[in-house]
Amino acid sequence: MNRRSILLIPLLLPSVWLGAADPPLEYQVKAVCVLNAARFVSWPASAFTSADTPFVIGVLGDNPFGPLLEEIVKGEAVRHRKIVVRNLTPEEASTGCHLLFIGRSESERLPAILHTVSDAKVLTISDMEGFTEAGGMLGLALDHGKIRFELNPDPVRRATLKLDSQFLVLCRITKPRRP
Numbered sequence: 559m560n561r562r563s564i565l566l567i568p569l570l571l572p573s574v575w576l577g578a579a580d581p582p583l584e585y586q587v588k589a590v591c592v593l594n595a596a597r598f599v600s601w602p603a604s605a606f607t608s609a610d611t612p613f614v615i616g617v618l619g620d621n622p623f624g625p626l627l628e629e630i631v632k633g634e635a636v637r638h639r640k641i642v643v644r645n646l647t648p649e650e651a652s653t654g655c656h657l658l659f660i661g662r663s664e665s666e667r668l669p670a671i672l673h674t675v676s677d678a679k680v681l682t683i684s685d686m687e688g689f690t691e692a693g694g695m696l697g698l699a700l701d702h703g704k705i706r707f708e709l710n711p712d713p714v715r716r717a718t719l720k721l722d723s724q725f726l727v728l729c730r731i732t733k734p735r736r737p
Contacts, residue, residue: 598725605679613639616646616655619664652678
């Protein structure tokens with residue numbers, strides 16, 4: 559399967575079938591999902607310091623993609639902006655990126671991280687279980703061998719991000735858990 563075909567899989571199907579014994583394929587598909595999700599979101603102009611500011615995908619915590627995410631985005635663009643992938647520290651989470659992938663290793667610190675980025679123009683995404691119910695924006699859920707998008711629209715609205723309606727049909731809408 560060539561690179562272009564892999565990029566189209568999550569766009570064409572609401573979910574992608576994965577074999578349980580192939581974690582590298584799982585994260586290759588999830589990396590493509592991250593890229594494609596970014597393409598269906600509009601950020602306000604104030605999220606970029608200049609016209610040539612790159613689009614930054616930040617990874618916080620253990621990086622489950624290894625080099626896959628960088629390979630997938632190489633030569634690609636989000637809204638005509640070059641894509642850069644950076645591993646971030648918690649202090650950089652709200653200012654160092656436009657899309658923040660939060661690794662499972664950060665589950666204990668998730669409430670603090672989401673609080674830190676709550677006023678930022680940052681799309682939060684993770685594959686940790688219950689991410690959107692905990693207040694994250696976009697979850698990559700593995701459900702019976704399929705990757706599904708889960709969306710919590712409230713933090714997306716607060717961040718003044720706009721989601722394309724074509725993307726919304728691929729998402730299962732969730733709401734935060736009530737304390």
